[in-house]
Amino acid sequence: MSLAAAPVRVLLCDDSATVRAALARVLEQEGGIRVVGRARDGREALALLDSLPEAERPEVVLLDLEMPVMDGMTALPLILRRHAPPAVIVASSLTQRGAAAAMAALRAGAVDYVPKPGAAGGGLADPAFRAELLAKIRGWARMRRPQVPAPGPGRAAWGLGGPAPRVVGIGCSTGGPQALSALVRRLGRGLPVPVLVVQHMPAGFTAMLADHLDRLGGPGCAEARDGEALRPGRLYLAPGDRHLLAEALPDGALVARLSDGPAENFCRPAVDPMLRSLAALCGGRVLAVILTGMGQDGLAGCRAVAAAGGTVLAQDEASSVVWGMPGAVARAGLARALLPPEALGEQIATMVAGRGAAA
Known part of the structure; x- marks a missing residue:
């Protein structure tokens, strides 16, 4: 069996035997995934990592954060010290405390997180949870395996052909927190938009x-608030369950608007409404950037940006956990370049400064 066709090896670590069994059923009924171990706490997970033969060692560990004996945050750095460490995806509760723990785990080296669904939403059998979990496991395992570079446009050279962007709109989903972190680190302070x-x-x-993004040394970042001025050098993140739009005041200043409008592409917040509002307000002075994610949210918005004369960039396939959203934009011929997140950050900084694209 070729490496590309080999099943993804997964270790499950959760203190609930019911959850471990349910997760194993979800994963093993899918082709191409094999559960190689189940642990009830971090200490058992570490013992399994040391005892499994090399051919059976997991490529991905799904790690609960709240466990007795040894919790996930204690186990995480110890897992990452292993030779050829697996990708660690942490599972956290859908609470403020769970969200804070998930972001702390990302800063400590976890590659991603999955929020545990509640029973009211269908629990572990919820189709949206299953799709997200499977996409992240497969995507991060692929990123851990040797890859043959795919041909693509890479670093394209072009001139702006017009004024520098007045605003930047970024959209992402699966794998987005890590991609955003890499991009934001390259933007620097003092961004003029x-x-x-x-x-x-x-x-x-x-x-x-x-x-988390606010701590990375790039532009300051906060959740957007309805009616606040959109100022240069700031990142405005759409709050969960609210669309983020832009509106122009009579004097031309831009302000944020939050909307409870219907979900688009099964999402709220969605990328398309944000990009459409920017294209309507700023025309050709919009720079749209689409990062890793499932589905094709952002495609319609990028069409609007391109039609208004703006510029679209997208993450390349090799660096994307899931090349759904950026791939849709690329296949539609809208992306002026396909780049990894770090290079996208550098490209954004160059373009908003009015210096054109890097060769």
């Missing part, structure tokens, strides 16, 4: 993500 960001994420988690 505001940046609006839509990350598909539940209410409560977005405040913690904004705090």
Whole structure:
């Protein structure tokens, strides 16, 4: 069996035997995933990592954060010290405390998180949870395996062909927190335009993500508030369960608007409404950036940006956990370049300064 076709090896770590069994059923009924171990706490997970033969060691660990004996936050750095450490996806409750713990785990080296669904939403059998979990496990396992570079436009060279962007709109979903972090670190302080960001994420988690991004040394970041001025050098993150739009005041100043409008692409917040509002207000002075994520949210918004004369960039396939959203934009011929997040951050900084694109 080739490496590309080999099943993804997963270790489950959760103190509930019921949850471990349910997760194993969800994963093993899907093709291409194999559960190689189940642990009830961090100490058992570490013992399994040391005892499994090399061919059976997990590529991905799904790690609960709240467990007795040894919790996930204690186990996480110990897992990451192992030779050829697995990708660690943490599972947290849909609470403010759970969101804070998930962001702390990302800062400590976890690659991603999944919010545990409540019983009211269908629990572990919820289709949306299953789709997100499977996409993250497969995507991060693929990122851990040797990859053959895919041909693509890479670093394209072009001139702005017009004035520098007045505003930047960024959209992302699966794998987005890590991609956003890498991009934001390259923006630096003093960005001369505001940046609006839509990350598909539940209410409560977005405040913690904004705090996480705010600590990275780039532009200051916070959840957007309805009616606040959109100022240069700031990142405005759409709150969970609210669309983020822009509106122009009579003097031309831009302000944020939050909307409870219907979900688009099964999402609220969604990327498309944000980009449409920017294109309507700023025309060709919009820079849209689409990062990793499932589905095609952002495609319609990028069409509006391109039609108004704005510029669209997208994350490349090799660096994307899921090349759904950026892939849809690329296949539609809308992306002027496909780049990894770090290069996208540098490109944004260059373009908003009015210096054109890097060769």
